[in-house]
Amino acid sequence: MRKDKICAVIVFILLFFTFSYSEINLSGNIFTDNRFRLEDNTFSWNEIQLISKLNLDIGNGHIYSETEFKSIGFPNILNSTDLQDTESINPLMINIRETYIDFYKFVLKNLDIRVGKQRIAWGTADKLNPTDNLNPDDLEDIMDFGRKLGSNSVKLTYYLGDYSLVGVVIPIFKPAVLPSDEWASAFFSSLPVPEGLILQSYSDTVILPKRSFEESSMFAVKFSGNLFNYDLSLSYFNGRDDIPLINNVIITSVSPTAIDVNVEMIYPKMQVIGADMSGEIGKIGVWGEAACFIPEKVIMITTMNTYTETTVALDSKPYYKYVVGMDYTFKNGLYINGQYLHGFIHEREEDNLEDYIILGMEKKFFDDDLKIKIGLGSEIKDFNKIKDNSAIMILPEISYIPMDNGEINLGAYFINGEDNTNFGKVKKNDEIYIKFKYSF
Amino acid sequence: MERIKILFLMFVLLISGFAFADGNNSQSQEFTAQQILKNVDEVINAPKDQEITVEMILIDKKGDEKVRKVKIWQKGSDKRMVKFLSPADVKGLAFLNLPNDMMYLYLPAFRKIRRIASHVKNTNFAGTDFTYDDIASTNYSEIYDAKLLKSNDQSKEQLYELELAPKEGIKKEYSKLIMAVRKDNFYPVKIEFYSKEGKLVKVMENSKIEKEGKYWIAKQALMHDLDKEHKTKMIILEIKFDQNLGDELFSKRYLKRR
Missing domain, CATH: 2.20.50 (Outer Surface Protein A; domain 2)
Known part of the structure; x- marks a missing residue:
């Protein structure tokens, strides 16, 4: 009910602006997505979404807002009470994907500034971008990998001819949306249970960083230019990994053959030094992107009854992820695109890439x-x-x-x-x- | 170059008998084919800069139409930016052409600017019959060697007919172009595009050629892809010349702006 009200308020505001300002432009799309799983002959995905995009030019600037009204999933009915709850029958989600203001030529002629929730897409590769670490991953739909959430941030871009310098500050860390259980096994290993024991119950706690500048804020810089007809950029990111890592496991014996496990997860700090390029060799389009990840060391403490073990969950040794790719269009119109990737989104440490x-x-x-x-x-x-x-x-x-x-x-x-x-x-x-x- | 000069001399000698006998072809004696082509460039790239709003009508072989609206900014002969205004599914898509064959495409759905490699240049631009290369700004005389085929004074419009072949070392999708140029203002009225196999593949016709202020402009152009039996009609809705557009407009900074 509450979401319906929010929805009505947003629609009202949009209509108000539409009629109040002739310059305002409202666009968007309606999208449906239905999937059927072949293994068990069931529908596995049920989504309908309305995306509204609002654009407004404001003198030497611009306002953009993208809101997603989404009904995703299936009726979640466990008892007759649920039948009285609209949200259980008709799950609805409202998400402001982006809302920002651009100030062009801010103070300086060559400086643009963007403030608000925004998607900052870095990297030259197709969807698989090791240098694109500013926005949290949106892995809700794993088949749409590469999708990211917007982040509340400030982005400054200084232009000088063919060169640009970008600085980004994201004050509040936001974690990634993880895939549903049925896809999560592709990303995360199952918890190892000692031989001869049965996992009776599992619980976990996710520890978000303290909302202080030192702990929660992230920043990044990127320098881009063109050299020998190739577009090149160098970047540096200082922030956190948006996928959690287990750093504390408490195992409690509930019987001689059964255990309860409680897990604590954190978001490790990391720095990423990145570089990317794009251009062509002959008529073939080529691109490459590489990132050196320097994580903060994370120690994992495993406690079983009175026994405690300390291991390294994440080593501080740098590791490298990279992508190289090429594309070509043949005379008959056939387009081909190939990429080689070392290190997927969720993979950490050299041995695991x-x-x-x-x-x-x-x-x-x-x-x-x-x-x-x-x-x-x-x-x-x-x-x-x-x-x-x-x-x-x-x-x-x-x-x-x-x-x-x-x-x-x-x-x-x-x-x-x-x-x-x-x-x-x-x-x-x-x-x-x-x-x-x-x-x- | 020497070979072309000799060919041209032979051509002039060949036609001169008819021309002088006719006594009615004064202009063909005044200009070489390459000079005519340079004049074409000077006429079509005459404005210091242009801002044009264009309606593109895509017509399939059944006659069904789709309409796109684009805005084009051009400075000199080597900088051009094209932005789609409608329909909604391509709105915001933008294309930037810079000197040294540098082309970029802004894909609003991905918030990314993508470099366009040469292999894309000969593919159709957003469903139209114009390739990326066609839509890029053009300076014909820098790319092609011209040969005068005909100097027609008999028809209603007095025309030069030029054959353009890519200069040595320049790779183009077409083996040659046949260009009909108005004698009175050097505006091209028709261009035929021939494949590397020598087959006529596309024809572009400029019409409603009018003087807007001090510049000549074709207010309508039709590109006909003969293989696909598909046409794209471009109609100029609005045009502004010489607004002193800055070089910074033709940059990635402005490409992604709405």
């Missing part, structure tokens, strides 16, 4: 109204024993544009691989989907 090869092919037909795309993703844990240490994901999709602004997507996710791989752990989650989108 996997290798991934991602390929995409795309061709348009019938005056671009029909598009066929095939994505291939492969994970390789060990190049010497590929057969037993790899997984593959195949993502075919057909997109049809029946009218201006409208798009229908029909596709599938097929996953197969060894159980010791990230993809392999979710190989039972093969799905087909249909999505509709209309922009206005």
Whole structure:
């Protein structure tokens, strides 16, 4: 009920502004996404969303706001009381994805400043960007990887010819949205339980950093320019990893064969020194992105009854993630895109970084109204024993544009691989989907 | 270059008999083909800068139409920025063309500016029949060697017909262009685009060529892709010249601005 009221208030405000200012521009889209899991013949995803985008020019500046009204999931009914609760039947979420003000030529002619909740996208690679650490990951829909949440921040950009210097301050740390349980196994290892014991209950506590400048605030700088016809940038980030790490485990014996486990998680501090480039070799588009992660050492304390063990949960030794990619369009219009990635979003420490090869092919037909795309993703844990240490994901999709602004997507996710791989752990989650989108 | 000069001399000698006999072709004697092409460049790139609002109508082989609205800023002959104003699904998409073949695309959905490599230059720009290369600003005489094919004084519009071939070392998607140029103002009225196999693949026709202030401008252009049987009609809705647009406008800073 409360959310409905908020929704009504926001719609009212938007309409008020629309009618009050002729310069205001309201646009957005309506989007539906339904997925069907092949393993158990059930619907696995049910989403409808309205995104409203508001643009307003204000003299030497600009206001932008993007709000998402989303109904996602299925009716959550456990008893008759739930049937009286609208939210249980019709789950609704309102999310202000971005709301910011741009001040152009702020104090200095070459200085722009953006204040508010914003997405700051760094990196030249496609969706997999090791240098893009400012905004928290939004892993709610794991198939839409690369999506991030906006952060309340201040961004200053100073331009000097072909060069620019960006400085960002994010006062309050915000954690990532993690994937649902059925996909989480691809990201997080299950808790190891000592042999002969059964896990009776599990609970965890997530410790967010104290809301002080020293603990919660993050900052970053980036210098970009062009050299020998290549776009280059260097960046530095000082903040926190947005995916939690276990630093405390309390195991309590409840019987000779059963234990309760309580886990405490924190968000480790880290620094990231990054570099990226894009350009072309011959007619082939090329890009590369590398990041050196310097984490703060995290000690894990495991307590079982009176016994306490101390281990290193995260070493402070720097590790490197990188992506190299290329794309090309053939004369017949076939577009191909390939990327090699070392270190996925959630992976930490050199020994845990996997290798991934991602390929995409795309061709348009019938005056671009029909598009066929095939994505291939492969994970390789060990190049010497590929057969037993790899997984593959195949993502075919057909997109049809029946009218201006409208798009229908029909596709599938097929996953197969060894159980010791990230993809392999979710190989039972093969799905087909249909999505509709209309922009206005 | 020497070879072209000889070819041109032979061509002039060949046609001169007809021209002088006719006694009606004074201008073809005054200009070489390359000079005519340079004049074309001077006419189409004459304004110091331009800001144009254009309606693009995409017409398929059944005659069904889709409409796009874009705004184009151009400074000199080598800096151009194009921004989509409508429809909603492409609104905000922006393209920047800079000297040295540097092209960038702003993708608002991803909040990212993407460098465009050469392989993209010959693909269609946002569903139109113009390639990225076509939509980029043009200085024909720097890219092509011209050969005068015809000097037509008989038709209603007196025209030069030029054959343009890419200069040595310059790689273009087309093996040649045939350009019809008005003699009175050097404005190109028609360009035929030939593939590397010598096949006519596209035709662009400029119409409603009018003088706006002190500059000539085609208020309508039609690009016809003969293979796809698809056309894109560009209609100029609004035009402003010589506003002293700064160089900073043609930068990544302004590309991502709404």
